[in-house]
Amino acid sequence: MTQLASLRYRAFFILILALLGTSAQASIPSGMLSGDDPSLAPMLDKTLPAVVNVVVTGKAQQAPNNPLFNDPFFRQFFNAPQQQQMEHPTAIGSGVIVNADKGYIVTNNHVVRNAQKIEVRLRDNRQFKAKIVGTDPATDLAVIQIKAKNLTQINLANSDKLRVGDFVVAVGNPFGLRQTVTSGIVSGLGRHIGNPEGEQGSRYQNFIQTDASINPGNSGGALLNLKGQLVGINSEILSQSGGNIGIGFAIPSNLVKTVYQQLIKYGKVKRGMLGVVGQNLTPDLAKAFGLNIDQGVVIAQVMPDSPAAKAGIKQRDVITAVNGKEIDNFSDLQNAIGLRSPGDKVTIDLLRDGKKEQVHATLAKASEMTGAGDASTGGSLNKNLAGAQFGPLTDNNPLSGDVQGVVVTNVQPGSPAAQAGLQPGDVITSVNRQQISSVSQLHKLAGPDTKQLLLHVRRGQGALFLLIQ
Structure with missing residues (x-):
């Protein structure tokens, strides 16, 4: 690039910033405009070591079940091998070091869910085994920990100060391509996107929307401002093909901070309830x-x-x-x-x-509390109950005095709860043959780790069992 062309380029860039307003100029680090070309490199040199590659090995799965392969006579007669387990499924995601001294890393819950083994690879190619400190499916956040020295951490920004149009940079490991950087702007704030395709997803949502390219493998990675501060954890994309179409979502850093501090302290999140x-x-x-x-x-x-x-x-x-x-x-x-x-x-x-x-x-x-309200039901339920809201059985309910249980107050159409057969007005009287009389008991017996739910339901003058698995 000739000196004249360089000067023209810099003048054009500064003109664009002037058109965007002085606030946009103020968000650009002072070193970004030094030299011949504006660059994010100085900021990224300091922050990239804090974004890690997370490789998860899941629990072994059986091959499609055929009882004949487990029959000794069949195997001997046909010289057939005993049914073998399939290889362990592997997931690849990203994580952000938030405490270098203790080795704490924030990532998405869906990255480490059902993990049998977790490995973390740093930018300098060092690899470490990680353990789960705590998970919170309700916000899709998790904290893992490694024992390592000479780590770099990212400081958190105040995400409440973000505005639509602010410049942001996404860092992660899309499709296994390590340390990939994309840039864009904040496209929207306070987004609620629901739980896609029946997945458990995150219940508490206040997403940052960005057009910075986010793809599979970016989950758990960093969304940075131009000062190199963390403004969000990349979590979701909106796509019909599985690839980026310019609509990605990140969990705001203020929410991340609240959750990860509780996960480190308690191993879980203790939520307030209004009732x-x-x-x-x-x-x-x-x-x-x-x-x-x-x-x-x-x-x-x-x-x-x-x-x-x-x-x-x-x-x-x-x-x-x-x-x-x-x-x-x-x-x-x-x-x-x-x-x-x-x-x-x-x-x-x-x-x-x-x-x-x-x-x-x-x-x-x-x-x-003996009952919980829709806006504050605290804790997490089995993913197959997502989309349903619950409340106590009150005196004005026709079944009051006849049974004890929990009322299904609302069911979102097309949700996992609707697909399982729950309807508004149902009264759940027992879970896995254990009687319940409060929402807190429902949460205790139908938690996210419960593999199968046998619900006894009173519906009007009738009753039925729902087997959900």
Whole structure:
């Protein structure tokens, strides 16, 4: 490149930044414009060693079952070998070192799920065996640990300060291609994308959307700002082919920090509970209640002796904000409550009969409540129950006094729970032949590690068993 061409290139680049505004210029590291060409290389030289390759070897699986191959007479007569196990399936993902001294690495839960063995490869080609410190399927995050010296960690940025249009860089190992870097911008914030193709997925969602290329193998990798700070953990892509189409999603760093600190401390996440059953405020509901708003969460039920009840929240209240942050829908309320810890204090803005009210609540633990609300059911359920919401059996239920159990308050169409046969209004009275009377018992008996669920369900005047596996 000639000196004249270089000057023209730099002038053009600075002009583009000027058009984007002074805030965009301020986000560019001072060293990025030094020399003949603008470059991300100085920042990446410092951060790439903190992004690792994660190779997971899963549990062995049986070949397709044929009982004849396990019959001694059949094997002897036909000289057939005994049925063998298939090779261990292997997954490849990414991870980010967040504590160099202790060797803690954050990755996605779906990367290490069902892992038999985990190996971590660093940028300098050193390899280490890793152990799982804790996992949180509800946010699709996990922490693993290696014993190694001379590690590099990435500092976390305040993801609440991100804006649509900010420059970001994605780092990971797509398709096994180590230390791959792509760049783009923040395309959207606060995204909720559901659980694709019936997978357990993440329940608490507040994704950063980016057009920086994210592909299979990028999961668990870093989404960086131009200062080299972590703004998110790459987690999902939206694609019909499995490849990148410019729509990727990352878990915000503030959420990552909250979860990984609890995983390191407790091995799991302890979530706060409010104790309400709620639903989105639709235009029809707003009209029926005489309200001139169309966003918020209508409270359908308040659990007895719950933080919500103690705070004075009532049925038909419409929650519009938590700690000053607007609540547009049920997912917003679920995140606002479920991503906080027991004992946290929250300020809740609501509408009651069209008048603004403000109440204060101290969140409780799941074990401290006999029933749990939709927005704060704490803990994780079996993936086959995803899409269903549960509440206690109240006195106004036709089956009250006849049975004990947990009410299915809502089922999302097409969800795993719907495919399993659950319907709104069902009353689950037992799980795997054990009687239940509260949502907390349901969580205990139907956790994510339960391989098979035998549910006894009362439906209207009838009853049935549902076998879910």
